[in-house]
Each structure stands twice: as C-alpha cells, then as structure tokens.
Amino acid sequence: MIEWIIQKIIDASLEPQVLVVGIEGSGRHTFEQQLNLPGGGGITTKSILASPSFGYDIIDQDNVPLSLSVYGGNHSMVWYGNSGTAGVVCVVDSSDEAKIELTKVTLGRFFERYEKLLRKAVLLVMANKQDRLDALSVTEVKERLGLETRFKGRRWHIQGTNAVSGLGIKEGLDWMARQI
Numbered sequence: 001m002i003e004w005i006i007q008k009i010i011d012a013s014l015e016p017q018v019l020v021v022g023i024e025g026s027g028r029h030t031f032e033q034q035l036n037l038p039g040g041g042g043i044t045t046k047s048i049l050a051s052p053s054f055g056y057d058i059i060d061q062d063n064v065p066l067s068l069s070v071y072g073g074n075h076s077m078v079w080y081g082n083s084g085t086a087g088v089v090c091v092v093d094s095s096d097e098a099k100i101e102l103t104k105v106t107l108g109r110f111f112e113r114y115e116k117l118l119r120k121a122v123l124l125v126m127a128n129k130q131d132r133l134d135a136l137s138v139t140e141v142k143e144r145l146g147l148e149t150r151f152k153g154r155r156w157h158i159q160g161t162n163a164v165s166g167l168g169i170k171e172g173l174d175w176m177a178r179q180i
Ligand SMILES: Nc1nc2c(ncn2[C@@H]2O[C@H](COP(=O)(O)OP(=O)(O)OP(=O)(O)O)[C@@H](O)[C@H]2O)c(=O)[nH]1
Pocket: 022, 023, 024, 025, 026, 027, 028, 029, 030, 031, 128, 129, 130, 131, 132, 161, 162, 163, 164, 165
C-alpha cells in the first residue's frame, strides 16, 4: 500500500525521467560530466538539460548489478521510477567483452524487472570508448548485446561515443530528444 502511494506521488510529481545505467567503469560519470560542460556538447534533451545534477543509486536486489543514475534524484535503495520514464541511456565499454556480456544480461533483467515502468521508455545505447584501438565496432557491440532480438518492439538506438572528448554524445541525445 505504502509503495503504491509512493508510486502515485512520484508519478504525479516528476517530469519524464531519463535514466543513465551502465556497468561500473563504462563511462557513466564521464558521460554525465559532458552534460555539464558549457554547451554540453549541444545537448538538447530537455529532461536531461533541466537537471543540474544526477542522483546515484545502486540496485542491489535480485543481483542486478546495474548502477543507476536517476534524473530527478532518487536516493532510496529501490528504484520506484516513474511510469512516465521516457528513456534509458545505457553506457557500455566497447573495449571490454566480458562487461558487454554482463551488460546484455543485466540490461535484459532490468527491463524485465521494471517492465511496467519502462513500458514507454526508449533505449539509447552508448557504445562508449570507441577511441580505443581494442574497441569493438558499434555493429559488433549491437550484435553482442542482442539488441535487435531483445528490444524488438521498443524504440532503441545505438551510438558510438567517446565520452572523454564528447564525440557522438550530441548525436545520441539528439536521437533521444526526437523520441521523447
Ligand atoms: N578511452 C576512453 N576512456 C574513457 C571513455 N569514457 C570513459 N573513459 C575512462 O574510463 C574510466 C571509467 O570512467 P567513469 O566515467 O568513471 O565510469 P563509471 O561508469 O562512472 O564507472 P565507476 O564510477 O567506476 O562505476 C575513466 O578512467 C574514464 O576516463 C572513452 O570514451 N574513451
């Protein structure tokens, strides 16, 4: 009952949220720092722009090791989210094959677990660290993550990025901004 009430309050009070998720070391912080740079790489996504900072949260239940950065701030251990969740940005380290596999599993589980809240959410995958010589290509990352199969029926997009220089971030977020 309490959870239901909290959910109602959150749904009513929050603007559409954009979540940034990713396995540790994928580049989430670096990506978010880009958003705070002057011009933010030309970020136009309104819901991200409106946020001066991101709250951090770790989903530690059901062994879902995704760490969440929730627009709007949510500091509880359970993500109540918002059924108006507009988009999920998943940052992946393209140079780490084991973590790409872990991302595939956890991202799938995450969308399963929060199916209701993420019903309308679009998915933007940032195939990050494309500047590294050992990075898999965007197509390879897409295939390893099984995006075409797993997210069939959902609007998704994969974008190659270098979060350090900011390359690709504007393009990715422009795609998201057009969807939400
Ligand atoms: N070469 C390269 N390095 C990157 C890129 N993005 C992030 N890094 C580096 O990868 C490391 C991890 O980046 P973070 O942004 O801290 O990653 P995180 O996902 O926040 O990880 P944790 O804070 O460790 O959970 C840092 O040393 C970054 O400088 C990229 O596009 N290219």
